Amino acid sequence: MIPDSIAGSLKLALLGLLTWACSETGLAQRPLELKVDFFDLRPLGSSMRFFITPGFKELMDEASSVPVLRIEGPDHYPWHIEASSNLLDPGPWRSLGEVRTGPKPILLMDLQGQGANGVFYRARPLMINPEPDRLVLIPAGTFLMGSPFDEQDRDTDENPMTRVTLSRDYWMGKYEITQGEYLQLMGTNPSKFKRSLDRPVENITWQMAMDYCQRLTEQARQAGRLPEGLVYRLPTEAEWEYACRAGTQTRYPHGDDPDYQRFDAHAWHWDNSIPKGTHPVGMKQPNPWGLHGMLGGVYEWCLGWHAIYPGGEVVDYVSPQAEDRVMRGGAWSDHPRNGRAAERHWFGISQTFGNAGFRVVLAHPYPLIPEG
Secondary structure (H helix, E strand, C coil): CCCHHHHHHHHHHHHHHHHHHHHHHCCCCCCCEEEEEEECCHHHHHHCCCCCCHHHHHHHHCCCCEEEEEEECCCCCEEEEEEECCCCCCCCCEEEEEEECCCCCEEEECHHHCCCCCCEEEEEECCCCCCCCCEEEECCEEEEECCCCCCCCCCHHHCCCEEEEECCCEEEECCCCEHHHHHHHHCCCCCCCCCCCCCECCCCCHHHHHHHHHHHHHHHHHCCCCCCCCEEECCCHHHHHHHHHCCCCCCECCECCCCCCCHHHCCCCCCCCCCCCCCCCCCCCCCCCCCCCCCCCCEEEEEEECCCCCCEEEECCCCCCCCCEEEECCCCCCCHHHHCCCCEEEECCCCCCCCEECCCEEECCCCCCCCC
């Protein structure tokens, strides 16, 4: 067994390193937490003696316990777990592997730490959020884009349902871009509802949103805050719906809500927007992934066009060129039935409305089909 004094020093050293890991990541969600327990593997080794290799059996016959890390942290965040027996040694840390924290704790066994006089552990983030107060990490994954034929209030442009795989993680704006953010970067505020700068910027064309993203990218690059290979841009339609659904397949991320009784808590719409117009961001409940205003407030421009879905299975889908640009989400001027996760809206590329805004993603760039 490892003495209690050593176990205590392990936990103290671990906590000190965790402070470094969390501050580097700038986590705005629940912090990363690692705990170390010690397990005697001899009973397990005895019961499995006919199924394990001789070398592994020797490890399980050792009298000393094995350190087992219990890892909890913000959902979807990827980490590289490492160990060292000497903090004064400038040599490389020993890798224990990569994990992605989620709703359930992760257990990671350190067999090489068995019998050690002291081991230090650290977690290095694989993706560092440059703006933790404004961006939420969206994990790569696969979902069904569109709606089934029996979904209440569905529209015909939501089929054929398409299985979309997004192959890379990306960051998405926690809120719509506000009037204050737009004014600070672009030097003007085109909004019709200028009651406060913490409201979504609106009266925005698709090109104005694209120009904002380009300037935001340049500003971050010049300040040294832009992660390598990433840009600020509008989300693709697939990225938007995937993030809005947040792992659900219901009409809304909070459920099917057939009588719209829960919708008020999540979105500004025609019936609860008093006075009429926009309201400050972040006042309604977020979806399960921490995104606010996806179902109401202002419609949000997306990167692609309002085109028919391809059906089947696609990877990193971007809609092909069509007549109109596409917008997603609900708006203060619309009804709850038009704020569903699968709902699509389309407007001419140069038109402006008091209900048209946008949010950004920080992600890998996508090539766009030239207009014309």
